[in-house]
Amino acid sequence: MTTKKxxxxxxxxxxxSTVLFRAKALGYACYALSFNYGQRHQQELTSAIAIAAAAGVxxxxxxxxxLRLxxxxxLTxxxxxxxxxxxxxxxxxEIPVTYVPARNTIFLSFALAYAEAIHAQSVHIGVNALDYSGYPDCRPDYIAAMAEVYRLGTKQGREGNPIxxxxxxxxxxxTDIIRLGNEYGVPWEKTWSCYSDGGTHEPARACGRCDACRLRLAAFAALGLTDPLPYTPTHPA
Incomplete structure (x- = not known):
């Protein structure tokens, strides 16, 4: 049987990271795609490389x-x-100032080109419409529209086998995502959620104050868990 890509x-x-480890556990051969788009939190790329290696992509x-242009x-x-x-x-x-215009449309376009080139069956993305602002490019109706683009805009889709x-x-x-990640063994200490760059510390420390940090910390706390990511000593409890 041919392994699905x-x-x-x-x-x-x-x-x-949870999405990647889930796909791996489900038997997919995983091809990871990350983006250096000039984001201020460049530390996330260091984490992406570490997570990709840990998952064995x-x-x-x-x-x-x-996108700083x-x-x-x-973020830009x-x-x-x-x-x-x-x-x-x-x-x-409200949609916060951390929304990057059309970012997921750009990302999903690259992913579509990559997927069709390697004959992959699917593109996996960790969008989430709960617990935050409901970014316009993280909502179910947006994903449904992009699925139609995937069908209409590719040879594979026109031939009846859309990605x-x-x-x-x-x-x-x-909290549910953390539970799921724990099931799949996601190494949380290698991940990075903070919107800051981590400063000059080694290892890098998350700020604990931005929206992404506060949501992450609150979720771990709600589960009675300690987030293994290092934070600055002055972040609010």
Whole structure:
């Protein structure tokens, strides 16, 4: 039997790492794809490389382009402050400045090209519509629309065998994702969720104050677990 191939979008964060280890456990031959797009949190690429190695992927490509050219996000424009110390209960009420315009459309386009070139059956992405702002490119209706692009925009799709977009985390809370990652043995200490660059410390330390850190810390705490990622000593409890 031929092993199924999967392209996995891997940021190095908690969600994408869980998706990769899940795909591996389900028997896919995994081809990881990461992006250096000029994001301020470059540390996530170090984590992506470590996670890809830990999962034993077949290939791992890091694609480089620079979204700092036009900015539009706190992650690509250093003049925009990162949101910090926000109330978790209000995060879902608006799309924050950390939204990067059309980022997942760009990522999924690269993934589609890669998947069709290697004859993969699916693209796996760790989008999640709960616990945060519901980024416009993380919602079910967006994924459904991109699935139609995958069908219409490729030879493989027009021939009746479209590449599937698999989003196993889209309806899960962060606590559920951590539980799932624990089942698959995700090495959380190798992941990176923080929107900051980790500073000059070795190992890098997450800030503990940005939205991504606060959601991650809250989820581990809700499960009675300690996040193994090192944080700055001054981050709020």
């Amino acid at each position: 999967a392209v996995v979008l891997l940021s190095g964060g908690l969600d994408s 077949v290939q791992h490509h890091v694609i480089q382009f620079d 036009w900015g539009g996000s706190a 424009d250093q003049t925009i402050d990162l949101p910090c110390d926000r109330d978790l209960s209000t995060m879902s009420q 599937e977009i698999i989003c196993p985390l889209i309806d899960l809370h962060k």
